[in-house]
Amino acid sequence: MSSIESKRVQYRKYLERAGVIDALSKALIKLYEEQNKPDDAIRFVRKFMCESCPDDDQFDMMKSDLEEANKTIARLEQELERLRSQIKKTPEEIAELLEDGFKSLTEDEEFNNSLLRKYLTREVLDEYMMTTTAPPTEANLFDCIQSGTTHHDSSCGVYAADADSYDVFTKLFDPIIRDYHGQLENESDVLQKDNDWGNVDEIENLDPERKYILSARIRIARNLDGYPFFPKLREKQYIEIEEKVRGAAEALDGELTGAYYTMGDIEPDIQREMVARHILFKRGDEFLTTAGCYRFWPTGRGIFHNPAETFLIWVNEEDHLRIISMAKCGDLGDVYNRLVTGVTELEKSLKFARHPRYGNITACPTNLGTTLRASVHIRLPLLSMREEKLKAMAEELNLQIRGTGGEHTQIEDGVMDISNRRRLGFTEFELVKSLQEGIVALISAEEEIEAGGGDD
Ligand SMILES: Nc1ncnc2c1ncn2[C@@H]1O[C@H](COP(=O)(O)OP(=O)(O)OP(=O)(O)O)[C@@H](O)[C@H]1O
Ligand SMILES: NC(=[NH2+])NCCC[C@H](N)C(=O)O
Incomplete structure (x- = not known):
């Protein structure tokens, strides 16, 4: 065997060992985490790591590969630190x-x-x-x-x-x-009544001529009964939830028939491309990061969608499920209809958590109740140049304005994401209807400015 080959063999062995240590350390940390003895875990793993290192001769042989080896070890150490920070505190x-x-x-x-x-x-x-x-x-x-x-x-x-x-x-x-949710005056024991999807046919295409609206989307959030939310989910629970949702989603039929893709199997380039096309969630929101939303990533995360990409389920993002219906036009009626069918079907096989006072329950209080955010991506170039007027109208109509890159992004080229701001204290139908009315009002205001008025 040439000396290069021999080095490679040693190096592979070294990495294998690092792999073993990696797996072992994760398992150990979890074990010690249960017992609230983080330092014992770290000590044990470090000791094991030293014992498993190649002897001096072998080390000499792999000198040229040490940089890579060090990276492996650094990754391991980082992982240890990451796990350590999650260990139960006194x-x-x-x-x-x-x-x-x-x-x-x-x-x-x-x-x-x-x-x-x-x-x-x-x-x-x-x-x-x-x-x-x-x-x-x-x-x-x-x-x-x-x-x-x-x-x-x-x-x-x-x-x-x-x-x-x-x-x-x-x-x-x-x-x-x-x-x-604008309920400060509401003293009643129940702030959110049962789901009420209302008369779906009253929701319409808001822009049949495709002049203003680029796309419409309605999402609701659901969490499985009996599991904590993301700040406290354990790795095993992430996997269990994914399995349950996957099973229920794969049983859907008709227009909702689709396939499930676990995040670990989606190439990073493809992930980026799906995020850019607005169908996949991204990792890295700083508010969620600090709250622990990306622990064990990509374990248990994934997406189910039909081939047309009009019905989607995000698994284990901020909530266990985000159920989403979309269309590349202003047909809010079509989007709403599909969402209602989808959630009604899923409810048959999944038990979603509800709170007696707040209704459907979510990790973030802003999403409680209906959990529904109905939005359009809309181009209103004239109105968006009149920032004060737009803001005042949004406030009056209980609308929220975001950039089209999602929450916490900026409006670009007069195109924005407009949605209902409130989610609790109203029925699902009332909220979608209020978004519909709000968008009609904004389009009228844009048309008025186009016609030379609207600057009062
Ligand atoms: N009407 C829409 N048309 C196309 N894409 C949309 C629409 N509304 C939202 N999206 C896309 O959905 C993705 C997620 O958006 P965003 O994070 O703002 O909201 P969300 O999924 O409703 O959840 P949250 O309010 O918890 O952040 C983004 O890529 C965003 O561009
Ligand atoms: N995705 C959400 N839950 N958004 C609403 C709140 C986000 C963030 N925690 C904040 O307080 O600003």
Whole structure:
């Protein structure tokens, strides 16, 4: 064997060992995580890593390959750190994190408009300092507010770590929910009644001449009963959820017939291309990252869609399911119809979580209730140049404006994403209808400006 070949053999062995260590360390960390002994895990893995390294002679032979080997080890170390940061914290550590987060949030003079900032008072913090949700999840307040205390520019700033979080930390969540959805005056016990899809035929094509609307989309979120939300999901649960949703989706028929693609099997280039075509979610939203949304990526994540790409299910993004209906035109009626059929079918085989007060339950309080966001990508060049007028109309019509790259993106070339802002306290039908009315009003305003008026 030539010395190069021999080096390669050694190097392969070395990498194999690194692979073994990698797998082993992950398993170990998880085991120790259960027992709340992170340091033992790290020590054990490091010791194992040393024992498994090639001896000195072998090391000499692989010197030229050491850079690669080091990268492998660095990746392993990084993985260890990543896992370590997820390991269960002591109540004292949690209290310290909460104090620090509260301090930095309340002392920030520049970014102070989040709902978290508005409702996280000293009293609320003290009351929940040592509280956790029910086992086995045992989420603490920090699991819910970590994103908002890190990103002071959040509009909301909280995510429920499990369904129980809404009840256990109610003095924080309830006012946030009622404020966001315009229900501050509503004292009733039930803020969201049963699903009510209404008369689907009343929803129409909003732009039959295809002058303004490029596409329409309605999505709802669902979470499976009995599982925590993304901040506390374990790797095994990600896989279980994916399996359940996949099974239910693959049983759909007619126009909804499609295939499931697990994220790990979608090439990165293809993923990027699907994101650019607005059909796939992206990884990396900073608010979600801090809340723990991308742990164990790409495990359990994926997408189901029909060949026409008009019916899609996102699996294990922000919620366990995002059920989506789309069309490359303004036919909101067609989109709504398909969504209703899809969710009705899925409900037959999946048990979705509901809250007695808030209805369909989601990780983010802004999505509770109907969980429905109906949107159009619309070109309104004249109105978009009149920013104040557009903003005032959106406010009046309860609409939200985003860029077409998704949430937290900017409007480009007069094309924007306009959707209903509220999701709770109204029926599904009322919200889609209100988006319909809002879009009709915006198109009329655009036409008025086109005709030389509308600048009052
Ligand atoms: N009407 C639409 N036509 C085509 N694509 C759309 C439409 N509305 C949204 N999208 C696309 O869907 C993707 C996800 O959008 P975005 O993240 O803003 O909202 P979402 O999926 O409703 O969830 P969330 O509100 O939780 O962020 C993006 O690629 C966005 O461009
Ligand atoms: N995808 C969402 N849930 N968006 C709404 C809120 C996003 C972010 N946490 C904020 O507070 O600004």
